[in-house]
Amino acid sequence: MERYSKQRELILTALRNRKDHPTAEMLYKDISKIMPTIGIATVYRNLAALYENGQILKIETKQGESDRFDGNIKPHLHFQCLECNKIEDIFLNDKQNEELSKKLKDFANIIDAEFATSKIVLKGRCKDCRDKK
């Protein structure tokens, strides 16, 4: 049976306190300031467990690049800037969400599959990078 641990609580809190999409390593650094004895494996283990429980989101990135985590489980899309690599959230309103889900379900129907979830990452240039030019 699952057991309470101070470490897991700290990890979840640390993630929720961030507005960005930190890596396990970034969270490890944050938490080390409060609990210097924590091990990196504990951070990975708990992030995996929290993800399994549906308490956090995970954004799987490409090989050799650290996965990103997200404490906000409200469904949303991600946008990754091709120039600065930053990941931003895109929240849809209920109508948009519903329409999108309907479309995706139709797409899955094309191959006779049952649609459950989707992983959508838009790519392009973020506002900051565009304004820089």
Next chain:
Amino acid sequence: MERYSKQRELILTALRNRKDHPTAEMLYKDISKIMPTIGIATVYRNLAALYENGQILKIETKQGESDRFDGNIKPHLHFQCLECNKIEDIFLNDKQNEELSKKLKDFANIIDAEFATSKIVLKGRCKDCRDKK
């Protein structure tokens, strides 16, 4: 300047001859039958180059799981079965494609970003796994 190599040609051909989404390792095995001296690094190098050139697609999978490649560059979505992990293609017709692009562009606008491309993976249960039950 880029130079012709027998190896690159073999790799591209091997990929196009497959209807699935092989890993670099799988292609290496295929090609080794024809050219037993080829090195695994050459396969990775050329797949990366072909991807950069837009001649093939790459499906980035999670850490520790090999990336998949796709010789069909016609734009399409991917569907990954949550039970058997198989990745299938979903081809949209022109109208569907256009509507989807328009929507995604609107979504990027929400955060003032310029939309370029998207990575969409639908997940659920494939036809085969559903029929098994």
Next chain:
DNA sequence: GTAATAATGATAACGGTTATCATTTAAGGA
């Protein structure tokens, strides 16, 4: 044919993540 240099093949190195294992600690009785 020759020179210049891109591509190759063998293999070491890399980096994020996971496995291992001895130790610590939470939780449910007695």
Next chain:
DNA sequence: TCCTTAAATGATAACCGTTATCATTATTAC
């Protein structure tokens, strides 16, 4: 409260897909 048990931890080795290195080979322009 003390005991028992087994889940969770922390340190670190191992893992594995991929990339870097470097001497050698092969393509291209002349």
